[in-house]
Amino acid sequence: MTPGHPSARRARRQKAGDGAAPADDAPSKSSRTRERILDAAAHVLSRKGYAGTRLGDIADQAQLQAPAIYYYFGSRDELIEEVMWTGAQRVREHVTKVLDELPDDTTPVDRICAAVEAHLHLELELSDFATALIRNSGQMPEHLRTRQLAEEAAYGKLWRNLFQDLHEDGRLRPDLDARTAQLLVIGALNWAAEWWNPRRDTYETVLRTAQSLVRHGLSSRSQLADEAGDTARGTTRRTS
Amino acid sequence: MTPGHPSARRARRQKAGDGAAPADDAPSKSSRTRERILDAAAHVLSRKGYAGTRLGDIADQAQLQAPAIYYYFGSRDELIEEVMWTGAQRVREHVTKVLDELPDDTTPVDRICAAVEAHLHLELELSDFATALIRNSGQMPEHLRTRQLAEEAAYGKLWRNLFQDLHEDGRLRPDLDARTAQLLVIGALNWAAEWWNPRRDTYETVLRTAQSLVRHGLSSRSQLADEAGDTARGTTRRTS
DNA sequence: GTCTATATGAGGATAGAC
DNA sequence: GTCTATCCTCATATAGAC
Secondary structure, three states: OOOOOOHHHHHHHHHHHHHEEEOOOOOOOHHHHHHHHHHHHHHHHHHHHHOOHHHHHHHHOOOOHHHHHHHHHHOOOHHHHHHHHHHHHHHHHHHHHHOOOOOOOOOOHHHHHHHHHHHHHHHHHHHHHHHHHHHHHHOOOOOHHHHHHHHHHHHHHHHHHHHHHHHOEEEEOOOOOOHHHHHHHHHHHHHHHHOOOOOOOHHHHHHHHHHHHHHHHHEEOOOOHHOOOOOOOOOOOOOO | OOOOOOHHHHHHHHHHHHHOOOOOOOOOOOOHHHHHHHHHHHHHHHHHHHHHOOOOHHHHHHHHHHHHHHHHOOOOOHHHHHHHHHHHHHHHHHHHHHHHOOOHHHHHHHHHHHHHHHHHHHHHHHHHHHHHHHHHHHOHHHHOOHHHHHHHHHHHHHHHHHHHHHOOOOOEEOOOOOOHHHHHHHHHHHHHHHHOOOOOOOOHHHHHHHHHHHHHHHHHHOOOHHHHOOOOOOOOOOOO
């Protein structure tokens, strides 16, 4: 509410600055405070949920007092909305970038495996944002979800294209429904943020298992033999 | 709080009665009100989260006034705890039952496919309980999670045994980590409650795709050819 | 068994000092 | 930029009528 709120306006200006400048000067002023608040909010949101997220808890985590938050964000809802959007946005940007950098002759299966790696990597990296998103998507008031839904639509389309390519290549096993398979795969990956414990399984193990499951689960003809030793680590490399 | 609370005691007695009697007499008195409240609580909890669940909303959904809830449950927390536990409990019971009824000579892969079917079926059936569980597991105060954690441990062990059998049969592809694969599979299934829309995909489509993905994703040697036409529907039948 | 009325407390948001 | 003090709203839980 109160759209003309002075602190909100100021905050928005700062944010635009951060986002636009690629690597101009240093992360700039002590306006890294904004980042601290955002990270803190993701942390609390993932653990307490939308309704349970107290400005006081966020402030504790960010090492300042609650009213200071209003200097950077117009309201509690505005802050939470940005957490949800940021998580979705960063994952999509990262996966997009990785796919763009793949050689043109990369096969559809390998592209999917690369996407699996990119998704998993960033999701586990940004686990507070990821779990905040996962747990609260269905619990947010609709009007706070517009940006997030746009992100997710775009991200869904990206995956849909990957599966489409696989299908057109005749490599998608015919008893699979493409859309359903895609949602099941993404679900398996998303869920990983809920259970992954770095002290129990290495990231490599999770990645290798996920990629193998996807590769063999999806594709009909096995171009699998010659990849056998390769699936262990990143698929971003050779494709010849 | 207030453990000796009269209404709580009364409520517990009624519940025990409901649970014990298999099909004795009718669902008994208007104490089906308790079920209505429980269902309503699952509905609200899944959409608003632990902290956002208001007794008033539950009351609206159950078609009574908020204070009436205290006749059946000792407190808000007690009610919520029971929702979380009920979801986990019913799924485990159902899957256990289905597995127990399988012929003794059922192969490990087929047993896993049967478990996939049972899990998916009950999860989509009880979607309010399922999504309540999924979204709020990480957001509940620890002291409300004891029963639920016990359920989940038992359920995890059940799946672990399924994968163990597959492994000992030499059918688990060697590049897979059993525990990780299991968590990824369950994750894919759990997530389905988040996106499944009966008006878009039939239950059959989801089930068939999930089973196929799991079967081909997990197993090394293909005993797949002779099952091809069978994976479409339940796997509970033939195994000869 | 279910209601109306109310005591009590927690948390978002603002004003204004520094 | 960040703090202290304060207002106001709203939800749990209880008391007690019907």
